[in-house]
Amino acid sequence: MIRVLLADDQALVRGALAAMLRLEADLDVVAEVGAGTEVLDAARRTAPDIALLDVQMPGRDGLSVAADLQRALPRCRSIICTAFSRPGYLSRALSAGAAGYVVKDSPPEQLVDAIRRVHAGLRFVDPALAAEALAGGASPLTGREADVLRATAEGGTVADIAEVLRLSRGTVRNHLSSAIGKTQARTRAEAARIAETNGWL
Known part of the structure; x- marks a missing residue:
């Protein structure tokens, strides 16, 4: 079983994601939290394989939480799952140690595929966003x-x-x-x- 932690500040979205993932025979949602500040404690308690993180959450954003998880619990791999299809966020997420980036309006099977690939040690990036990021380049700002x-x-x-x-x-x-x-x-x-x-x- 692939153990999954969900972090999203919108309870309805979080609940829908949990219900969808629980339909998969090889996925087990072991924790659900609504704030970035709750992720590390929940991850330490439940030992997830994958942390599915929203970008904008109360307390701490998903990008900084991904970096925290990589340092504190390196066996837990992070996937950013957000409504923001912004190349800059993708670049920052990968720099923070996230192994995947999925946009919330992606088909459900793409999210499930991302979880399985990242659990297998691979990276997964929403294909349309990856193409946009390559075309746009990195942030020009210091x-x-x-x-x-x-x-x-x-x-x-x-x-x-x-x-x-x-x-x-x-x-x-x-x-x-x-x-x-x-x-x-x-x-x-x-x-x-x-x-x-x-x-x-």
């Missing part, structure tokens, strides 16, 4: 530029961002200017929106 745009998206002024990130205001302005150029935006708010849409933040 880590600091992404930090500054994240703070911008939360509504911070240059002074606020400088204080939070412990940078000078001039450095913040330089990072914003660079990020605006790289995203081909007109304003910092537009740059933050473009970066978020592409999954770079």
Whole structure:
């Protein structure tokens, strides 16, 4: 049996996924959680083979949880299962140690296939998203530029961002200017929106 942990903040989605997976003779859903902060404890208690993680969850996002699981429980392999078909998220998920990435509007048999392949030691990436990621390339933003745009998206002024990130205001302005150029935006708010849409933040 392949032991599966489900982590999704939407109870209806989580329940539907669990019901669907339980129809498979070789899959056993051993834990269901609704927040990223609950995943590690649940995984330690139930020893899953596969953790199926949503990206956006309360407390911790699925990408950081995948990295935590890889460090704490390397035998548990992660698959990101999300509504976000963004190449930037795919790149970040693989960098965080996830072994699979499936979009929620995929056919159910694709998710089941992904679980079996990842359990067998392979990787699985939604084919359409993989093609889009190859065509679009990696994020053009540096880590600091992404930090500054994240703070911008939360509504911070240059002074606020400088204080939070412990940078000078001039450095913040330089990072914003660079990020605006790289995203081909007109304003910092537009740059933050473009970066978020592409999954770079």
